[in-house]
Amino acid sequence: MQATVYRSTGSWYILKNTEGEFINARLKGKLKLKGITSTNPIAVGDIVEVDAEALEGNLVISKIYERRNYINRVSPHNKNKHHIVASNLDQSLLFATLKDPKTSFGFIDRFLVTSEAYKVPAIIVFNKADLFTEKEMLKFDLAKKNYEAIGYKIMLMSIEKNEGTQAVKDLLKNKITLLSGHSGVGKSTFINFVLPALDLKTIEVSNWSGKGMHTTTFAQMYDLPFGGTIIDTPGIREMGIVDVPKNELAQYFPEMRAIMNDCKFNNCQHFNEPGCAVKVALNNAIISEERYLSYLSIKDSIEVVSF
Ligand SMILES: Nc1nc2c(ncn2[C@@H]2O[C@H](COP(=O)(O)OP(=O)(O)O)[C@@H](O)[C@H]2O)c(=O)[nH]1
Ligand SMILES: [Mg+2]
Ligand SMILES: [Zn+2]
Numbered sequence: 001m002q003a004t005v006y007r008s009t010g011s012w013y014i015l016k017n018t019e020g021e022f023i024n025a026r027l028k029g030k031l032k033l034k035g036i037t038s039t040n041p042i043a044v045g046d047i048v049e050v051d052a053e054a055l056e057g058n059l060v061i062s063k064i065y066e067r068r069n070y071i072n073r074v075s076p077h078n079k080n081k082h083h084i085v086a087s088n089l090d091q092s093l094l095f096a097t098l099k100d101p102k103t104s105f106g107f108i109d110r111f112l113v114t115s116e117a118y119k120v121p122a123i124i125v126f127n128k129a130d131l132f133t134e135k136e137m138l139k140f141d142l143a144k145k146n147y148e149a150i151g152y153k154i155m156l157m158s159i160e161k162n163e164g165t166q167a168v169k170d171l172l173k174n175k176i177t178l179l180s181g182h183s184g185v186g187k188s189t190f191i192n193f194v195l196p197a198l199d200l201k202t203i204e205v206s207n208w209s210g211k212g213m214h215t216t217t218f219a220q221m222y223d224l225p226f227g228g229t230i231i232d233t234p235g236i237r238e239m240g241i242v243d244v245p246k247n248e249l250a251q252y253f254p255e256m257r258a259i260m261n262d263c264k265f266n267n268c269q270h271f272n273e274p275g276c277a278v279k280v281a282l283n284n285a286i287i288s289e290e291r292y293l294s295y296l297s298i299k300d301s302i303e304v305v306s307f
Helices: 029-033 105-117 133-150 165-170 187-194 246-252 276-282 289-301
Strands: 004-006 012-017 021-025 047-052 060-065 070-074 084-089 091-096 124-127 152-154 178-182 220-223 228-231
Touching: 004 021, 004 178, 012 047, 021 047, 047 187, 060 246, 070 105, 084 178, 105 246, 105 289, 124 133, 133 152, 133 276, 165 187, 178 187, 276 289
Parallel strands: 021 060, 091 124, 091 178, 124 152, 178 228
Antiparallel strands: 004 012, 004 047, 004 220, 012 021, 047 060, 070 084, 220 228
């Protein structure tokens, strides 16, 4: 019997079978041996085969069907291992905020690199617009201009004021969407908005310290009443990049990818090489300085380990 993984708690998985029923299953022993560099052999979104165990009558996952795609990151518990956040995605929404808490553009760029590397279209949603003063509005307008120029969709919303929310909700229809972002940006609040019956726990503003707050521990997929599914993930503190070799990083910056064939050397790292088209574009403000600095800083942070 085929089923989709909705939630994994480590030893048990909650799956939905083709009849639309939710079932619990364990992982068959021998499957555990595979993929030892990953802290989770099975991820939310996986399509699996489930069998009834002869002896106990328990359900076991006997096979994982090939993933259409997945998002991988450095395991929060062990930097030598990676963690599959979710698989078989149509798109990923990154929730960001410019205030309470502030999402850095460096973090956003890391997220975009990951989305490019795994070929999952990314949309950035700035939430808590009701808290924006003129200063944040200017920052948002500039970000919108810069990121849309290189092909990313940028949205603005306030769940609190119910502004811009319908447009974000409309993006979800009949799609499998991964919802990511730091803790405190409004992911659970948004899921409650699109799925009012669920009533997820959100973080109280008064208790919110800005660091280390977690109300969601495991990724979990939810069916949407209007078609499609959304995957809530625990607040990501850092987006450790895996599967992107240092010397290939520029390929995952669309504005660099577009022009790097014009660099004099085909192994150009766009640092100080003569005849670098990226540096020329940077000097002519065709490539934004912030994005270029993100490129350098991400490049610096990529460890030369392979999984
Ligand atoms: N001012 C304001 N606060 C919001 C908005 N959306 C969510 N919040 C608050 O932000 C806090 C964190 O929200 P939560 O959904 O738990 O964030 P999560 O960690 O991303 O799931 C809660 O106190 C929410 O009420 C918004 O649009 N404006
Ligand atoms: Mg949450
Ligand atoms: Zn170059």
